Amino acid sequence: MTHKPAARDDVPVYLTPERLAIRDLAREFTAKEVLPVADRLDPERGDIPDGLRQKMADIGFFGIMIGEEHGGLGLGVFEYCLVAEELARGWLSVSGLLARGNGMGGGFTDEQEARLLPRVARGEWLGAYALSEAEAGSDVANISCRAVRDGDEWVVNGTKMWCTYADQADYLVLFARTDPHRDPDKPHRGISAFLVEKERGVFPPGITGNPVRKIGYFGWQTWELSFDDFRIPASALLGEEGKGFYLAVSGLEVGRAHTAARAIGLARAALEDSIAYVKTREQFGRPIGEFQYLRFQIAKMAADIEAARQLMYSVATAIDSGRRCSLEAAMCKLVATEMAERVTSQGIQIHGGAGYTTDFRVERHWRDARLTRIFEGTSEIQMRIISDELLGRID
Structure with missing residues (x-):
């Protein structure tokens, strides 16, 4: 029955x-x-x-x-x-x-x-971030790209990494060091942000780009950008000179909630695709969805997704209420993205050999879920934030 x-x-x-x-x-x-x-x-x-x-x-x-x-x-x-x-x-x-x-x-x-x-x-003016560098990922304070004032302009030299959508964007938010005297005790000082308006689909003179060879996250290009005496007007400065670090970190809670939501979406895709698959795939004369082990795996996947979703709802509510929730946002990002890789991997396992082909969407969900543990702060960075909050920072 x-x-x-x-x-x-x-x-x-x-x-x-x-x-x-x-x-x-x-x-x-x-x-x-x-x-x-x-x-x-x-x-x-x-x-x-x-x-x-x-x-x-x-x-x-x-x-x-x-x-x-x-x-x-x-x-x-x-x-x-x-x-x-x-x-x-x-x-x-x-x-x-x-x-x-x-x-x-x-x-x-x-x-x-x-x-x-x-x-x-209206979608007419979309942006991209030029923040990270080869030696400055989660360590934003280690930025070395330089902007030097020259009359009514800034002259930018250096490189940026992981600039997704930089070619198609209508503007870049560029972070560069404007104070050459880096304080070893407070390296985050002296970084400024700039609004670089550009034509969609091309890089302006002074900027060149090389696409990053990714294993997933297709649909748009991610770039390594080089700035070679790139000039922007003095009015391009965003906020106060030397205070760009605070602008860079001001949206972290929102970014981490957003990443958690995306990870949950990927995991849900793997769950829904797996449910559809076990209802139609037959072995030993019956649908594999009737085997208890697979049923329990589906149940565990669903429970893990819902737990992450409720944490994400809680963090989103806290942000909307104006309450600071950096600890909870780090937890949310960690829990959701770790869950997403685990659940999408289980989705491949449920599909068996078919899951390791490009004939089913589950491999796409898995490839993309792996990235969520890296961007917007790696899982290791989230654990550092959480442990520092609970145990105190180690200098």
């Missing part, structure tokens, strides 16, 4: 009708628009089409956290993460594109916000 699960219409109180509506909109959009594109382009390492980007803009996805006065939706991190999970369920890169609008306006003056944020909300 086959048991049919009872339909559930009860939802937690924090999933308001408005939040459910935006989640369901993103879910429908992913099924209709994102998954078919990912299935076609990920195997050939093709770029996210302009048409898909425009459809995201038309819905308002790039302005989720932009105020209504600037043409955005005026929503919070909670809604941002709801949408990110759904998009990542289809293709991790598309959920990353979401961040090229939302959250990129830190350090803007009132004039810049009024002039630029409406364009961001």
Whole structure:
């Protein structure tokens, strides 16, 4: 006798009708628009089409956290993460594109916000970060790229790594050292941020790029950038000179919640694909979904995903309330991304030999989940943050 699960219409109180509506909109959009594109382009390492980007803009996805006065939706991190999970369920890169609008306006003056944020909300002006370097990943204070003042301009020399979307972006947020006298006790001082406006699809004179040869995260290019006497106007400075480090770390809580949401989306994709597979794949004359071991694996995957999701909801709520939650955000990022690699790997195991082919999506989920443990601060960095909070820092 086959048991049919009872339909559930009860939802937690924090999933308001408005939040459910935006989640369901993103879910429908992913099924209709994102998954078919990912299935076609990920195997050939093709770029996210302009048409898909425009459809995201038309819905308002790039302005989720932009105020209504600037043409955005005026929503919070909670809604941002709801949408990110759904998009990542289809293709991790598309959920990353979401961040090229939302959250990129830190350090803007009132004039810049009024002039630029409406364009961001419409998807007409999307950005990329030029922050990390070969010797400055999580150690942001170790930045060595230099910007030297020359009259009414800054002259930039150095290199940057891991600049995803740098070619297609309409602007870069560039971090460079403007004080040549690095304080060994406070190396984070003397770093400044700059707004580099550029033409979409090309690099301006003075910037060259080499694509990074990645094993996943397809759909867009990740670049190593070289700055060779690259000149920008003095007005390109974002915020106060020498205080760029604080701008770089100001969005970490949001970034880690967003990464957790994306990891959860990948894990959910592996779970849903595995459930569909065990219902149709037969061995020994019966669907493999009737074997207890696989049923228990599915149960464990689902429980792990939900535990990470509830932690992510808690962190998103804390951020929206204005409460500092760096410890909880680190925990959320750690738990969700470690879970995602584990669950997507189990999804491959459930698929057996078929899982180790490109004929099924689960290998894509696994490749991309592996990256979530690295960007926005590695798992090891998150554990350092957590342990320092609990045990005190070690100098």
